[in-house]
Amino acid sequence: MDIFGNFTPLAGDKKKRKVASESESDYHYLDPTLEGQAKIEEPEEKKSFSYLKFIIVVIFMLLATKLFFLQVIGASESKNLAEGNRVRPRGILSSRGIITDSKGTWLARNKPSFALGVYPSDLPKKSKDREEFYQKLEQLSQIPAAEIKKKIEGSGLSSIELTIVKPDLPREEALLLEEETAGMSGVVIDKRAIREYRSDAGLAHILGYTSIISPDELKANSGYLMSEEFGKAGLERNYQTYLRGTLGIEQVEVDSHGKVVRVLTDVKSRQPEEGDNLALNIDLDLQKEMARLLSEGISKVGGDVHAGAAVALDPKTGAVLGVVSIPYFDDNIFEGDINQEEYQKLLSDPTLPLFNRATMGTYPSGSIIKIVMAAAGLQEGIIFKNTSIETPPAITIGEWNFPDWKWHTGSTNVTRALAESNNIFFYSVAGGWDKIAGLGVNRVDKYLSLFGFGNKSGIDLPAEAAGLVPSPEWKEKAKGENWYIGDTYHLGIGQGDLLVTPMQMAKAVSTIANGGKLLTPQIVRDVTDSTGAVVRPFRPKVERDGFISPDNIQTVQEGMRQAVLSGSARMMADLPVSSAAKTGTAQFEGNQKAHAWFECYAPYEDPQIALVVLVEGGGGGYEVAEPIAHNILSWYFSR
Template sequence: MRGKKGRFGYLSGLSRLMPRRTNEWFDPSLIWLRGEATLSEEEEARPTFWAGRIIMLVLGLLLLWRLTNLQIIQGNAHLFMAEGNRVRRQVTLAPRGLIVDRNGVPLATNEPGYALSIVMSELPGNRSQRARVLANVADSQHLPVEELQKKMNKSLVTAYDPIIIQPNLSREQALLYQIRFAAAPGVHVSYMPKRRYNTTLGLSHILGYTADMTEKDRANHPDYYKVSPIGRSGVEASYDHVLRGKEGASEIEIDAVGRPQRVLSETASKVGDTLRLTLDMGLEQETASALLESMQKSGAKHAAAVAMDPKTGGILASVSLPHYDNNVFSGGITSDDYKRLVNDSNRPLLNRTVDGQYSPGSTFKPFVAAAALQEGTISDKTLVDTSVGVIEIGQWRFPDWKTHGLTDVRRAIAESNNIFFYSIGGGWEKVPGLGSERIKKYAHIFGLGQSTGLDYESDASGLIPDPDWKKKIKKETWYIGDTYHMAIGQGDVLATPLQMARGISAIANGGRLLTPHIAAATESPDTSVVTPLTFPESIIPVSPQVLAVIREGMRQTVAADYGSAKALRSLPFSSAGKTGTAQFGTEDKTHAWYVGFAPYENPEIVVAIVVEGAGGGSTYSVPVASRMLSYYMSHR
């Protein structure tokens, strides 16, 4: 039944039955105000009448309290919420600091970049309006709306942070999107600086790259802005705290539909500090070129070389081939491209200078010689008859590459005499051997078999085996042959090029075991504040006299007619070193090694080079060393 129409609409049938004055909307409070005029004395006497009055009084007081609470007590809170609804906080990403070489040559810089993003909390509350905005964004990406929603749902950011929909926009794309989405609440074109890396061969492993933060990153760095990039590998990761800038922010007043009206406040972003490396770009380029030449001549597919300052531990050059282009990461690499890199049989992501573990072959012999001299099992005048050319123990034969005759330790190093090192390592005839435990002890003293403490990534520890290791890992007994192989850097001995450079540096500098590092100093963006970086070092328990003998043997390697690296004596400066031809696998393949330093009298540079599977060190690694040392000595 339709009611009679009053001031506020139609009254229901029930409301027309209730007591009211003519032409007035019914107000329940009138029961109290006009009670005596409408109720009989008999009704007043009823107990329920007073109960009703009490209930109405209590309800009235509660209503009065609620109104007071809303208007006075919570007034400021609601005002704050209203302010929050009309003010948008917009964060400006900070450019990362530059990375430069020792001479200031830029290695990692920033270039302008833009991204299309969505902030969930700013999307329209109205369902149909929200759907129209998302449909517009999906259309711009040539995606179904459902795919866009999935992408948004996978995002790890909060509703108040931007979800990156399309990164790496060109300036032209950014302008077109700004026009297209000018009236779309929650859709933004954000400024996102893009990292740009120098593409010189070998730099990618050193510099690394940046990537979006993961959930673990956010948990570890709760103070980092959630959509800012973070260093993922190399220098970018290890020195992220230096390179990371400080984000800026703006408070922007918006209208009811989310359109910006005016800037209320603004704090500019601050660029990160500059990181100056110990690296010399010229030497880096020369090293890469020399390695490529050697690989082409030998047919090798992989190689690595490192140069180090024996006075400081600073890395002057480091090249691992093949390499990869880290610029593909700065733009956000696709999962397919990343899988291709990971599954590439040539392993371009592997930094062979610090993670490549190889049998060092004869480049290990200087450390064994130092151990024998320091332990007193031989002196620098001890002569060993190595004319037999092979040691036979039962059915096992341990050959040399040629016969040598009576040999002292210096000549044994220079000629790379296997019989001599079998003898001082495992013992033979009248020569007492060091044994595996003492060889291992001195290998550790020179930094092998353990991490170097490198500053820009975790490096491989290599391996110095012993009887316990063989029993545990191989389930086999240790034999004298294992010690013989160990003494010439074969068998299960493994080392990285960086470990070898560090150990040879300790010989070259007179006994200081340094921490290899790539960073030299941090600098404020305007270079007004420069902070040099320092790294620990230790003195090895090997006498200066012993180290001098080893250096003399390495000098003969280059200077003597019988030296295995005599090709280097034509250089216009003095040097010293040790070649290595290290067997690996089961097909008699060999890695070509060379380790050395220059100038001999006052060493400034140490090099360690390995060309995988190339053959002899004299043929394929010594020429690389020649180019590296020559460049450095002519450009220092």
């Protein structure tokens, strides 16, 4: 034993080796000289301790490896985050659907463009710094600072969505601005698409236009980006949900200046889906001819006559083949950065080029309404096909005189009355005279409503007028006056307070042409997705049927046919096909002026097209509107 109390082995002691037993007494020595020296294995408790040390070492190595990746491999990433880089979702605009005519020719499509945009959340936080920002951006963009401020702060300074400050930049200007704004926080040059419209066919009132969504529209429509194009008028507005498509979402990393550093491809994103396409019933070639011939016809009248409208329908389906309002405008000026000078010029133009006269203009109908009066009188048994009366130059009721436009000598029945546009006969049908009892105002109004007057036509455009079917109740309320028989007489020939739109008249004449079905006019034929699959097919919409018997419809048709053969529409007799027609001259402004109307359909035996022409203040329908309709149908059936 040493000085610390430990036993010291003897010089002759040797190590011993365990051979079998686990107890101390069971150790035997292969070499007797090793007895008293160390054993070949440690006890069990020491063995377990070694395993524990091994596990601890492994865990330590794993932690060290992770730390290495965080500190070395991820050092750049961490540095970026520390410097203000961040990840944010960014909407990806979808490609708007295109619009084509009935043969697939484009009417509205997309074209590439650049826009100056700002991310509001990346602007300076201090008001003073922001004002300096706006002033600098004004110098670079030539957009007034106040306008820039209104656009950006109207979106909310915390917004992470892009606000468009100046759209539709020329490429050279976009490149210059990109360079000049490189150090300005949150400013970007955005690559985007804007609309391009065909401008040679008077389509603006139909197609409408798009522009950046307004704050009010943004509030009323969820799920839109502040930089998104939104339909403002026409089909662009009415079919916005179809044309728009579905936004995509991507995750982007931006630096402290709001500039995109990279698109993160390893995180969840969603690709945008293209908008649906619209295939219209519009025949572009017909549309062009209608616009050209109507414009020429108006120009020939001269003076202060400068406006009109024309509508062509397929009477069997209600498909709108063409619709023109003169004057029209170029809807391309509304795309991108609107030319304010041109816009103000349109607004102040007394001819109202932004106004769609075909669907929004309301006018006294004049004699073209007589087809409805004839159908109503026949259906109610007030007259029959062979009911005839002698018609004088005028009817006198008390002190009031109700004249005809000319004296029709001899006996007149309903077909001759339609052919020659006999006012006396239709005064009688509406209000009663001689042996014709008359419908009376209530039944006149009933049939006007059955033919669609006093109600919107239902065409697939966002705005149209309902017109006016006057009644005794309306007159009392609107004018504080009683209803007289003279009011009913005037109603019977389309004068007085009756107001109709050209689209309503086209709808009514189509009803006569097709045998008695009132059909809703439809501009869009099919809605298809990006693969060409039909999303919404065209189907004729029958509003009502059978309210006029086939025999009575045929009698009205014969009267319109007689107008072409021997009446007021004889100019139509030389068309390549047979036709049926009715002229109209509607007085207004104290009978000092008159609107020129004409309605027709062809071929007579198998109608393919129904056409209505109006020239505002043009005078006689047979002198002004009929030649225009004749030229349109002559081209249509000769092409």
